[in-house]
Amino acid sequence: MSLTRTILRSPAVAAxxxxxxxxxxxxxxxxxxxxxxxxxxxxxxxxxxHDVTTLTLQPTSTWPGFAAGQHVQVGVEVDGTRHTRxxxxxxxxxxxxxxxxxxxxxxxxxxxxxxxxxHLARHAGxxxxxxxxxxxxxxTLPPLLPRxxxxxxxxxxxxxxxxxLRSLVDLRYExxxxxxHHARTPEETIFADELDEIAQLPNVDVxxxxxxxxxxxxxxxxLTALAPAYADTLTYxxxxxxxxxxxxxxxxxxxxxxxxxxxxxTLPPDDEAATGTVRFARSGQTAANTGATLLEQAEALGLxxxxxxxxxxxxGCTTRKTEGTVRHAVxxxxxxxxxxxxQICVSRPVGGCAVDL
Amino acid sequence: MSNPTTLTDEQLxxxxxxxxxxxxxxxxxxxxxxxxxxxxxxxxxxxxxxxGRALFYxxxxxxxxxxxxxxxxxxxxxxxxxxxxxxxxxWMGDPGLNSRRYEWDTMCPSEQWRxxxxxxxxxxxxxxxxxxDIGYGVLRMDExxxxxxxxxxxxxxxxxxxxxxxxxVLLHDLEVERIVAGERTWADTKHxxxxxxxxxxxxxxxxxxxxxxxxxxxxxxxxxxxxxANLVRNVWAFGIIFCGHFPAGVATFSEDETxxxxxxxxxxxxxxxxxxxxxxxxxxxxxxxxxxxxxHHLFPDLPARRYPQIAEEVRDLCERYGLEYxxxxxxxxxxxxxxxxxxxxxxxxxxxxxxxxxxxxAA
Numbered sequence: 001m002s003l004t005r006t007i008l009r010s011p012a013v014a015a016x017x018x019x020x021x022x023x024x025x026x027x028x029x030x031x032x033x034x035x036x037x038x039x040x041x042x043x044x045x046x047x048x049x050h051d052v053t054t055l056t057l058q059p060t061s062t063w064p065g066f067a068a069g070q071h072v073q074v075g076v077e078v079d080g081t082r083h084t085r086x087x088x089x090x091x092x093x094x095x096x097x098x099x100x101x102x103x104x105x106x107x108x109x110x111x112x113x114x115x116x117x118x119h120l121a122r123h124a125g126x127x128x129x130x131x132x133x134x135x136x137x138x139x140t141l142p143p144l145l146p147r148x149x150x151x152x153x154x155x156x157x158x159x160x161x162x163x164x165l166r167s168l169v170d171l172r173y174e175x176x177x178x179x180x181h182h183a184r185t186p187e188e189t190i191f192a193d194e195l196d197e198i199a200q201l202p203n204v205d206v207x208x209x210x211x212x213x214x215x216x217x218x219x220x221x222x223l224t225a226l227a228p229a230y231a232d233t234l235t236y237x238x239x240x241x242x243x244x245x246x247x248x249x250x251x252x253x254x255x256x257x258x259x260x261x262x263x264x265x266t267l268p269p270d271d272e273a274a275t276g277t278v279r280f281a282r283s284g285q286t287a288a289n290t291g292a293t294l295l296e297q298a299e300a301l302g303l304x305x306x307x308x309x310x311x312x313x314x315x316g317c318t319t320r321k322t323e324g325t326v327r328h329a330v331x332x333x334x335x336x337x338x339x340x341x342x343q344i345c346v347s348r349p350v351g352g353c354a355v356d357l
Numbered sequence: 358m359s360n361p362t363t364l365t366d367e368q369l370x371x372x373x374x375x376x377x378x379x380x381x382x383x384x385x386x387x388x389x390x391x392x393x394x395x396x397x398x399x400x401x402x403x404x405x406x407x408x409g410r411a412l413f414y415x416x417x418x419x420x421x422x423x424x425x426x427x428x429x430x431x432x433x434x435x436x437x438x439x440x441x442x443x444x445x446x447x448w449m450g451d452p453g454l455n456s457r458r459y460e461w462d463t464m465c466p467s468e469q470w471r472x473x474x475x476x477x478x479x480x481x482x483x484x485x486x487x488x489x490d491i492g493y494g495v496l497r498m499d500e501x502x503x504x505x506x507x508x509x510x511x512x513x514x515x516x517x518x519x520x521x522x523x524x525x526v527l528l529h530d531l532e533v534e535r536i537v538a539g540e541r542t543w544a545d546t547k548h549x550x551x552x553x554x555x556x557x558x559x560x561x562x563x564x565x566x567x568x569x570x571x572x573x574x575x576x577x578x579x580x581x582x583x584x585x586a587n588l589v590r591n592v593w594a595f596g597i598i599f600c601g602h603f604p605a606g607v608a609t610f611s612e613d614e615t616x617x618x619x620x621x622x623x624x625x626x627x628x629x630x631x632x633x634x635x636x637x638x639x640x641x642x643x644x645x646x647x648x649x650x651x652x653h654h655l656f657p658d659l660p661a662r663r664y665p666q667i668a669e670e671v672r673d674l675c676e677r678y679g680l681e682y683x684x685x686x687x688x689x690x691x692x693x694x695x696x697x698x699x700x701x702x703x704x705x706x707x708x709x710x711x712x713x714x715x716x717x718x719a720a
Binding site: 012015016018019020024025027028075077079080081082083084308309311312314315316318330331332333341 | 377380381384385387388389390391392393399400403407443444447448449450451453456457460461462471472475476479480556559560562563567568571620623657658
């Protein structure tokens, strides 16, 4: 296997398959053959709650593995278009070493307005091939585990925390582990059965709070009761932006806190287009949205983005938009997907917007 | 703002709006079928490529090997490369079919091609002095290009360009004629050299060293076969591309006419500055749908497989607005281009209109 890989990655093969590269040929024979790219096949799906599904993925031999808590960019084709979004890995990072299991899982909640999450959670059956990035992210356990650990999560923010929890169980972590999870109802609690099981371990305290059934949202009183020394304990928190903000306030700048939060998939477009601020991330410039095209607004700030025709035909200006909604100056089509490539010469921001310029 | 067209300003605006509407309709309907189509073309091209490379091991199959490799290169350059680099499939989000990443099986680096073709040629189509594709800096392809004795060689230069077309495309961005004229210095082209050298090295190594070497004692046969395949592609691509803007009747424009152009006028220029070629579905595929040059110039970044569908609407539009729609079979268009190449080798005879004379009503 590794000899094959060495050959496929050799300069000789690169020269023979130039200019397309060896992966462009291998994928036509079998989508699971790759020399450089990482892909995975869905080998099992499991419905966790009414709108949450866990997909078990068998990656190509090019998958370099991951650390518990990391996320991966998942590309999936929906009606001819590949959409890419980030998902946290939910399985133990020791599965391979301890059980020889090369698969891993992602757990996805179907958002009503999320093309990818809906497709993955509801339609991606066994056999579907997904495009993956390498595992990314700093939301990981330290090499030397402390004697106490605290996990805080809300909703589908449980996924990276679950990966850590499962890894710690595999590792037979002997320190004190406290886990506080917030879900709306018992029915909507992801991994509920497994959490009950893990709660049986003598060194683990699991508390699941149901906000729709009268339990309070996370607050200082609640946290002090469940984990009195929380601010001094290495803490991992993951959930929606509001939840993470609350946690941040509770820790008031203490260096014991590690957080991860989900990017909102869409920002609602404003009625009046010329509102909000436009942020040019790479140059660090920000200005009020004038309603002009992003190229013009960038140039007004003295930036010189690469471009050509200025009328939407040559694609010389294609730039990554990281946040916000833009309207196509010609077609009027609006698009709100995060991290998408847009033609800045014909894109007018609708409300606030951030681009990689 | 001048209006050099046969339409009124209002008609022009309406004309532009109708074309914008066609564009919107097509964009809205892009999906699975278009993705499947281009992937199948890629699969077919790769199959021809692998077959071509493999058949060189069977000496009697040499002509077949050359044919397969020629088809592979033509498909790669035209229906796949040219169209993918226009961004026709960027909406698919597939890095393998992305305009900024695709590299094609020819000498010219795709990045340089995208600048001179997508930007310069497609934005300033047929504007004399701005569109370097009018004669490619080598030929005289328009009456309004000032004649010089150099152009006596027009048919010879065209033949050479046809045979070495991929090299001509490679060198296009250097704008050698402007260096000769002293308008540009060699140093101005420095940013292009590295990309060019790298691509030429890769292409040459593959076609003229590695694949021939892999066939061992058949080295010379394979080398010759690869060279012939590149030549076939050169001649074919040259022929199709020259039928795009040079047949008789296709309009050119001046810089003055096109200053402060409206969107409607831009569409008008693209329409009258391009010519189609009629033919079968297979023919359209092998031309990379450049046989629909008019539709391609109106909508360069819409998937080419939609051009036949768009053509029906464009022809209807032309009829309603009384605009010409240049088209004809390959033989006719090629003949027209060949005659123009020869005719323009000689200085243009200014047609001297005789002074009107008085004439008796009855003899």
